[in-house]
Amino acid sequence: MVNACLGRRRHKPKGDRTRRSWTEREEETLVVWLKEISVTGWKADNGFRAGYLTQLENAMKQQFPNTDIKGTPQINSKLTAWKKLYNSLVRMLDRSGVGFNIDYKIDCDDH
Known part of the structure; x- marks a missing residue:
């Protein structure tokens, strides 16, 4: 009650913040199903x-x-993390002298 009198809000306890590790197969399945729902009408313009x-x-x-x-x-x-990685990659590739090499690794000039 003292906190309420001082104008402080009571915070609800946060949920379990343990991270979940995704397997490669789970990520691949998620990508497949994202493509599937895009084709079957779940994707809109925005x-x-x-x-x-x-x-x-x-x-x-x-x-x-x-x-x-x-x-x-x-x-x-997972989708938010992929978007962040994608945006970082796009920003890197927009710079001149940066691209992919034969091994699909990022290649850039010395400058």
Whole structure:
């Protein structure tokens, strides 16, 4: 009650913040299902329609019956991380003298 009198808000305890490690097979399956829902009408001009995370969650449960992957936070977090990596890569490749070599590694000039 003292905190309320001082004008401080009570904070709700945060959820479990343990990280989940994705296997390569899980990531590949997520990419496949993202492509699938894009083709079947879940993709709009400015993003995915509402409910796409539920579709992805159900697809992941179908592929991995014992999984604990949820639409929020796991799939949403994975998509956010991929977007950040993609944007970083685009910014690097926009610079002159930066590109990919034969081994699909980033190659740049000494300058």
